[in-house]
Amino acid sequence: MGWGVLEDPRSPRAPGTVLLDDIGKLPDADSPETANLKRDGHIILQPQPSDSVNDPLNWSPKRKTGIIFLLIVSLVTIGGTSAMLGTGGRKLAEQYHVDYPAVVRALSPPSIATNAVALFLASAIAAVYGKRVQMVVAIVALWFTMLAGYFANSLGYYTGLQVSGGLFHAPFELLLAPLITDMIYVHQRGRLMALSAIVGVAGGDASHVIAGNIVAKLGIKYTYIVSFGVLVPLVVLIYFFAWETTFPRPIVQQNTSDSFATAADVELKKPQVTMIERVETEQWSGIGPDRTRDYAADRKLTFREQLVVFRGRVTDRNFFKAFMQPFPLMVFPSVLFSTIINGAFMTWMIVSGIISHQVLLYPPYNLKPDVLAYVGLPGSVVGLLSAVGAGLLSDWVIRFMAHRNNGVYEPEFRLVLMAPAILFSTIGFLSMGPAYAEHAKVVRLIGNGLVFHIAGPFANSACITYIFDTMQNTSTEAMVATSLFKHIFAFFATTYVPGWFKHVGPIKCFRTLAILNICFSVMTIPMYVYGKRMRGMIGRNEFLTKHSLVR
Structure with a gap:
């Protein structure tokens, strides 16, 4: 038992358990069967890169950083276009003679529902046709959506714009994390995964600063014209630099019986030899399903070849099966746990922002849109800093724990980051209710x-990295399942919480949310302790294993 994670006696190497640090290996672990594993110092690279110059894992750090930075900026910007109407909620309510909760119901739930369905479509398209084509098409479609927004003349028109935004926002929301896993090794992912989970929300908060001033000085329609101009450079940059990262990488398969025997095991039994074989995947039919392919002989793709938007089918997967695959993954313990926890904590951040606007736009505060715009800015800054801190801490924690676990990394080590998430979120719920009830100063509310915004990134980093480390073969589909639950939570929250808050008051509202938060969060304890046994059970179950593999 390493760090409280119970061993599975029937599957010592459960799916997701990897040798991350070679410091604890037996002397014979450097045998010819294992010596070919590629390393960065004493860190064994997971996943193992191929010998191809076109493998995204082998791209230069400069190229990887550039692509990830571009997509993060794009997601922040697109998240901003989706949330920019928040500061104009009271103006819309007065213009179309409805109350504020009605405006929220008209704008948020339809967008959330459309986005949830679009995630399944984006996942299937990525599985069959690749990721690049979606990003290029989506950014161009959003560009034209912003132009159409200038002509909005009814609340229903704004609903249609939000639906269109939710539809074309989906590829960027879904594909950032899978793109990171395509290019980045396990021991380096934490900081980037935390950012990928928070940048959309941060973009929405930051956009309020710009949108609020535009709404106050020019009007709501002009937010769309400004967004139209902002998206122009992103359209150009994504076309030229957001390259395809889908790659038919060979897989290193290991015997699961005694894969991680260490010096402590010598007196107990003689370790079996771990057989390593390189299996060529058959995913990229455009390149060819040759299982004997010499990756080292690959010709480097030219810049012009990288700019091809539509490559046809890049895999031989069935589109309908790819569309449906996220559904069976919802019963997998790691996916189910992460969907609930990640969905809950992201919902807390959304609810916090909605209630803040609902309170501050009306008496006794009566904040104008240009003033309200700055209320969310501190949260954006703190959220981004917290995301960076959570990511750095996550990567350090797993290396530290693996190093002292005979080099063996268990995905459950990621769940340690739930501790600060639970602490800060509970403090938030217990303090916000009384603050609203007492009509506290705006500074205190902020x-x-x-x-x-501190708690969210820690929970997101723990959940997202846990999914990608336990579901490596179907990480994109698992991400869709997680996002679906998050959108269901957000849908009900945006539909009912504003009216519920108005009816029951702040004390009862936030006390109830605090209880729900604790009930969700305590699931972390059994997941951490028994997670490896659950993964081992899945690895032994033929039906579940079949649905955890790319088909």
Whole structure:
């Protein structure tokens, strides 16, 4: 038992368990069967890169960083276009003679529902046709959506714009994390995964600063014209630099019986030899399903070849099966746990922002849109800093724990980051209710709300990396399943919480949310302790294993 994670006696190497640090290996672990594993110092690279110059894992750090930075900026910007109407909620309510909760119901739930369905479509398209084509088409479609927004003349028109935004926002929301796994090794993913989970929300908060001033000085329609101009450079940059990262990488398969025997095991039994074989995947039919392919002989793709938008089918997967695959993954323990926890914590951040606007736009505060715009800015800054901190801590924690676990990494080590997430979120709920009830100063309300922006990235980093480390073969599909639950939570929250908050008051509202938060969060304890045994059970079950593999 390493660090409280119970061993599975029937599957010592459960799916997701990898040798990350060779410091604890037996002397014979450097045998010819294992010596060919590629390393970065004493860190064994997971996943193992191929010998191809076109393998995204072999791209230069400069290229990887550039692509990830471009997509993060794009997601922040697109998240901003989706949330920019938040500061104009009262103006829309007065213009179309409805109350504020009605505006929220008209704008948020339809967008969330459309986005949830679009995630399944984006996942299937990525599985069959690759990722690049979606990003290029989506950014161009969003560009034209912003132009159409200038002509909005009814609340229903704004609903249609939000639906269109939710549809074309989906590829960027879904594909950033899989793109990171295509290019980045396990021991380096934490900081980037945390950012990928938070940048969309941060973009929405940051956009309020710009949108609020535009709404106050020019009007709501002009937010779309400004967004149209902002998206122009992103359209160009994504076309030229957001390259395809889908690659038919060979897989290193290991015997699961005694894969990680260490010096401590010598007196107990003689370790079996771990057989390593390189299996060529048959995913990229455009290149060819040759299982004897010499990756080292690959010709480097030219810049012009990288710019091809539509490559036809890049895999031999069935589109309908790819569309449906996220559904069976929802019963997998790691996916189910992460969907609930990630969905809950992201919902807390959304609810915090909605209630903040609902309170501050009306008496006794009566904040104008240009003033309200700055209320969310501290949360954006704190959220991004917290995401970076959570990511750095996550990567350090897993290396530290693996190093002291005979080099063996268990995905459950990622769940340690749930501790600060639970602490800060609970503090937030217990402090926000009384603050709203007492009509506290705006500064206090903002300060209390910051704890949700601290808690969220820690929970997101723990959950997202846990999914990608336990579901490596179907990480994109698992991400869709997670996002679906997140959108279901957000749908009900945006539909009912504003009216519920108005009816029951802040004390009862936030006390109830605090209880729900604790109930969700305590699931972390059994997941951490028994997670490896659950993974081992899945690895032994033929039906579940079949649905955890790319088909």
